[in-house]
Amino acid sequence: MTSRPAKVPHGIRSVVAVGAHADDLELGCFGTLALLRDLGARITLVVMTTTPSVDHFGRTFRPEGGRDVLEGAKVLGTADTVLLPFQNNEVPYSKDSIQPLNRVFDDRHADLIITHWMEDNQQDHQNTAKAVISAARHYQNILMFEPQPGRPPVSTTPFRPSVYVDISRYLELKLQGIRAHKDEYERLGGDKFFGQWEWRARLRGAEVRTEAAEGFEPVKLLANTLLPLPTTQEE
Numbered sequence: 001m002t003s004r005p006a007k008v009p010h011g012i013r014s015v016v017a018v019g020a021h022a023d024d025l026e027l028g029c030f031g032t033l034a035l036l037r038d039l040g041a042r043i044t045l046v047v048m049t050t051t052p053s054v055d056h057f058g059r060t061f062r063p064e065g066g067r068d069v070l071e072g073a074k075v076l077g078t079a080d081t082v083l084l085p086f087q088n089n090e091v092p093y094s095k096d097s098i099q100p101l102n103r104v105f106d107d108r109h110a111d112l113i114i115t116h117w118m119e120d121n122q123q124d125h126q127n128t129a130k131a132v133i134s135a136a137r138h139y140q141n142i143l144m145f146e147p148q149p150g151r152p153p154v155s156t157t158p159f160r161p162s163v164y165v166d167i168s169r170y171l172e173l174k175l176q177g178i179r180a181h182k183d184e185y186e187r188l189g190g191d192k193f194f195g196q197w198e199w200r201a202r203l204r205g206a207e208v209r210t211e212a213a214e215g216f217e218p219v220k221l222l223a224n225t226l227l228p229l230p231t232t233q234e235e
Contacts (some may be wrong), residue, residue, distance in 0.1 A: 011225025020124035028145030031167025101135035142219035161215025168211035
């Protein structure tokens with residue numbers, strides 16, 4: 001049995017992760033959240049919309065978004081979930097989304113906030129990222145996780161991970177969390193779709209010489225909060 005990680009760094013006691021849809025956090029940062037959980041941080045999951053999604057053919061997807069969020073939370077082992085009331089594909093970037101997020105961050109005294117990449121080409125993902133960054137403007141640490149494979153950015157600049165988290169010990173848990181979203185799992189191709197998440201984690205891991213990793217772009221990151229407090233030597 002593997003040993004648990006060392007004590008949580010002094011500055012990361014409360015982590016708030018914000019996703020637009022029920023499975024976004026599992027896809028983007030679930031391994032990182034599991035690591036921080038084991039380091040002793042309180043983990044809060046926020047999902048902007050859990051309503052069904054209807055595509056341009058009139059087909060309905062994610063009929064049980066709220067249920068899926070709770071299933072993912074069970075895998076992670078956190079009871080602190082916040083479900084916001086926005087409609088799928090209609091998440092706004094306005095005070096209606098910014099203020100509820102600001103309240104969550106303040107109530108949890110968030111030390112680290114994680115959300116979507118702002119150049120993601122899905123409109124709910126974009127507006128969620130913008131709302132989070134506006135709501136967290138006075139907070140010290142904000143990271144954006146990687147968008148789904150194969151999605152071109154809305155700008156000419158691709159996602160460039162410059163912060164990595166080694167999730168080698170948590171890769172299977174991440175994959176288990178993704179599988180918990182049964183409807184979305186099947187809609188996106190089941191096992192054929194599934195492999196890309198493991199491949200990406202192993203690719204990011206290879207970039208930092210570990211078995212698996214998740215990559216992030218920082219909006220801002222105060223390095224002091226990631227380090228242990230200095231010890232005071234008695235004279």
